[in-house]
Amino acid sequence: MRVVFDRLALVDVDQDIVRNVVSLRVAQDLFDDLSQNPNDWVVAHRAEQDVKPPSYRSATPVIDRPFEDTEWFGAITWPFKNWRSSRYSDGSYGVWYGSESVETTVYETVYHWQIGLLRDAGFERTGVVAERKVYKVACAAALLDLRKLVGSEPNLLHPTDYALCQSVGARVNREGHPGLLTPSVRRPNGENVAIFNSNVLSNPRHDCHLTYRLQDNRIVVEKDPGRSWITIPLGSKER
Template structure:
């Protein structure tokens, strides 16, 4: 592993990164089914805000949430592997992942949506078995400015293919831990899902100016995941902007 770091270079990065997250297209009031009085909703919202951990009140959650969650869950002694673990973290610290294009974000998030949410909950198997025709989920696309000198791992991929292993993170998590310990703001690597670039940011201070760019809808069918710019319709694949097998 020591030789891996020999000769690494920095990429002076000043660009908009794409962040693709789960989000409803239309916000729902979580308390309007408890009372018909809007004043009661406001009271409930104040109590909810007061009960949140102090580090979950960021004004830019699309930037800060991965770091907030890692800090919060680090205090919990889970008897199993931390669910906040990722390619460059064992879950003990937060990593913000962005990509170069919306297409790259789709390939990356479709994989995690299927493997870490639908499959774990048994929903994917229901669709495969024909018990359900489809499962849908809404996404929100942000553009976030990044200004940092990032460690560039892209030239290393041909020598160390474990950097983009589609399943195992055993090689990459120690890399992220060392860069975090040494105070590096982040890294650039290649996507394990497609021909695209991935940015793993370790310091939220190098991110700024998040803006909503668009919304997507994912629809899992037996043929794969159909990705639409608008809400999915009965036309299915005919409406799809992308299809991921």
């Protein structure tokens, strides 16, 4: 691993990073189980508003009122509170992943969706649908730049063996570096960031919704419902 860190440089990143997470296009109506009549739902919503306390605005809402700031939690906080094994983590700490474009997040998340849900759970059949929400998040940090090392250290981009990357991630986390900038494994010419410190992230904004739809031997990605945007062959080897 020393050969990696001996040649690392810092790159100053001050830009929006794209984050693609599981979500719903349309939130579930909490009152639709009370009655079959939509007019009754309207009455229930009005009653809720009558008893709901006034909205609270804070200069630091993520600290003072975390339940009022769902955008922040969904776009930034979640992976730092819910640790799991990934390319740069063995599961003992959280890592936030984002990309330079929506397209790169699609290739990254489609890969993990098809191996995590479709293949492992046995759902490789037409008709399976997943809905996603895409955020833009401001990132301001000096990140360790892995982009020029992948030619001499191909295991940094190994499609399934995360051993070297997790060793790098463990050291980055232990020493307190904010994060890494690396080529995308799943999309040629794409780039990803792996963030270990949530303090370098801010200003989450909703960008778009996506639908992933399994059709025959491909995954169709829609921005607008019913209209294909990106099509990726099932089991795509694109790295």
